[in-house]
Amino acid sequence: MQVLRAVATSGSVTAAAAHLGYTPSAVSQQVAALEKEAGIALLERVGRGVQPTAAGRLLTRHAAIISQHLAEAETALADLRAGRTGRLTIRYFASVGPTLLAPALARFRGEHPGVAIDPKLSDPDDPLPEVEQGNADLAIVVRGPGDGSHPGIRVVHLLDDAYQAALPAGHPLAAQRVIDLTDLAGEAWVGSEPPGPCLEPIIDACAAAGFSPDFVAKSEDYATAQGFVAAGLGVSLIPRLGLGTRHPGVTIRRVRRPEPIRRIYAAVREISLTQPALRALIDALMDAAKE
Structure with a gap:
């Protein structure tokens, strides 16, 4: 149809061939094939040139529209490939929202304002299946040393989040700057985490x-x-990222021997790592984790 449009616009097969870089015979063959498919004449001779018939004018108008849409599609695809547009769906758990995800998204939005972001809280569900099934582009997850690999999934380490002891104000151990974990063995405990990683x-x-x-x-x-x-119900262990807001009646102290740590990762599909916007989001998360 674009060949027909070139012939109709230039007024001759020879001129259209020169503009397109084809031979005149190749142009004539393509027009003839299009006429056979349409079942009606598309060009008619006028003097030494040609002009479109009513059917030819109809197809020429549609060819112009198709050409415009193709150009728009190519531009949109180029923007998507370059990370200038698109949409990224993120799954995260509560304690990383204000401390890790928020600053990362602020940086990302400044660098990629045309990319829409859809963050959704995943607590208490494991968000990894959503990444595997393609319902999320990235999930922030906690992984343990014994967690197996998932085919097609890449996990990128972001940070190690150490648990700290939360003690009632006036507790005897509050006078120490660092507490050995064994010092809490005889205490009543308050659980801060649901079953899981x-x-x-x-x-x-x-x-x-x-x-x-x-x-x-x-x-x-x-x-x-x-x-x-x-x-005064007991003592607890709470991760550092979960201590953004501290209760005035609680004293926080470091724990050692051993120091409990949860390891936080960004999980994405391997195939998605070709997207510049997704790679930029991972970089923003890694920089926020360092800070």
Whole structure:
């Protein structure tokens, strides 16, 4: 159809061939093939040139529209390839939202204002299946040493988030700057994590120290856990990223021997790493993690 348009615009097969870089016979053959497919004459001779018939004018108008749409599609595709446009869906858990994801998105939006971002809280569900199924482009996850690999999924280490002891104000151990984990063995405990990858580092560290924590109260959010500690129900371990807001009745101290740590990663599909926008988002998350 674009060959027909060139002939109709230039008024001759020879001129159209010169503009397109074809031979006149090649142009004539393409027009003849199009006429056969359309079942009607598309060009008619006028003097030494040609002009489109009514059917030819109809197809020529549509050819112009198609050409415009193709150009727009090529431009849109080039923008998408370059990371200037598109949409990225993110899954994250609560404690990384304000401390890690927010600054990363602020930087990313400044560098890629044309890319739409769709962040969604995934607690308490594991967001990795959403990445595997293509429902999310990136998920921020906690992975343990024993977690197996997932075919087609790349995990990028962002940071190690250490757990710290939350003690009631006036607790005898509050006078120490650093607490050995074994010092908490005989205490009543307040759970701060739901069962899953964030609780495992606490259980594993306590096991390495030779005891199992005695949970007398459980909470699945850090603010409530601190409230329980402040009320004197027990001690707790809360990750550093979960301590953005501290209860005035709670004292926070570092823990050692061993220090429980949850390891935080960005999970993406291997095939998606060809997208410049997604790579830029990972870079922004890594820089926010360093800060």
